[in-house]
Amino acid sequence: MIIDLKRFISTRRSEWDECERTLDRMEDEPRLRLSIEEAQRFHYLLERVAADLNQINTAAADPAIRAYLESLLSRGYSEVQETQRLPVFRVMAYWLAFTFPQTVRRHFGALKLVLFAFFAGVFFGGFALMLDPEAKPVIIGFDHLMGSPSERVAEEEANRGSNLEDGKSTFSAFLMTHNIKVSIFTLALGMTFGIGTIINLFYNGVILGAVGFDYVLAGETKFLCGWLLPHGSIEIPAILLAGQAGLVLGQALLFRDGDKGLVSRMRAIRKDLLTLIGGVAVMLVWAGIVEAFFSQYHEPVLPYSVKIGFGMVQLIGLIAFLMFAGRKHTLSLNEEEPK
Structure with a gap:
């Protein structure tokens, strides 16, 4: 309850006037783009106006003051909700180009542990198959990978991708949804304090290592590289980044951060988890398209050198993007791109 209404209005008037000036400026210049700091200040002013209106409503205030504050709020929310000021495509482009790689680098410690677990699995799988080739069904566990690599290569090259001619779109959609589910599962295993995530990454590394060793031992290294x-x-970096998100979740559950309770720690990583898994989904959509429409074609339809070169360019580009994108940028969401 307001004790001294006149003093309250006098104290709050400066922020009301500032809010009104900002609104006048935005309405007079439809193409105006606020900076991040200006947008944050405007949001703060709207919150203050809303709080002041709530207090005014509990007092016997002048109806004109109440109407004035209601007008400010109405105008403010109209500006906030105006979709043309910040197109969805612009937001998504900014998020993908800057926010996603910055988030990956911010949790680089978790990523290092992910890489260690995965490649430990790769080496273990290859070494185990080298010691005991008869253990292949146990280690790999997928029926379509149980046969001779040379026979598989001969069959694939004979088909020349014709087995997918009538179902590329369906196959691509299946790959996207399946891999995204695997990634979300890998993240969700972070609820086991990250232990499940580590085991899942190690297991996938074991399979990759065993399959890779099997094809290399059979002299089909070129096919393997051109296929994968x-x-x-x-696809593989996307799964690793999903594992990174799982470890970030596990770390928040397991370790205290100063005086922050569990709820505060979860709230602090919420945006980073959504950013990581969202970026992973985008990557897997692209990987699914490439696998269905490109990877499944082998020599003589597509030379292995072309496929290997394509994959290497992608991998180097992805690593460079995650390492350097967004390190030094001055473009904010609300600034105009240079002409």
């Missing part, structure tokens, strides 16, 4: 690199150069 085009889509695997995106």
Whole structure:
């Protein structure tokens, strides 16, 4: 309850006037783009106006003051909700180009642990198969990978991708949804304090290592690289980034951060988790398209050198993007791009 209404109005008037000036400026210049700091200040002013209106409503205030504050709020929310000021495409482009790689680098410690667990699995899988080739059904566990690599290569090259001619779109959609589910599962395993995420990454590394060793031992290294690199150069890093998100979740559950309770820690990582898994989904959509429409074609339809080169360019580009994108940028969401 307001004790001294006149003093309250006098104290709050400066922020009301500032809010009104900002609104006048935005309405007079339809193409105006606020900076991040200006947008944050405007949001703060609207919150203050809303709080002041709530207090005014509990007092016997002049109806003109109440109407004035209601007008400010109405105008303010109209500006906030005006979609033309910040197109969805612009927001998504900014998020993908800057926010996503920045988030990956911010949790680089978790990513290092992910890489260690995965490649430990790769080496273990290859070494185990080298010691005991008869253990292949146990280690790999997928029926379509149980046969001779040379026979598989001969069959694939004979088909020349014709087995997918009538179902590329369906196959691509299946790959996208399946891999996204696997990624979300990998993140969700972070609820086991990250232990499940580590085990899942190690297990996937074991399978990759065993399959890779099997094909290399059979002299089919070129086919293996041409088969895996085009889509695997995106798909495998995407799974690793999902594992990174799982470890970030596990770390928040397991370790205290100063005086922050569990709820505060979860709230602090919420945006980063959404950013990581959202970026992973985008990567997997692209990987699914590449696998269905490119990876499944082998020599003589597509030379292996072309497929391997494509995959290497993708992998190097992805690493460079995650390492350097967004390090030094001055473009904010509300600024105009240079002409």
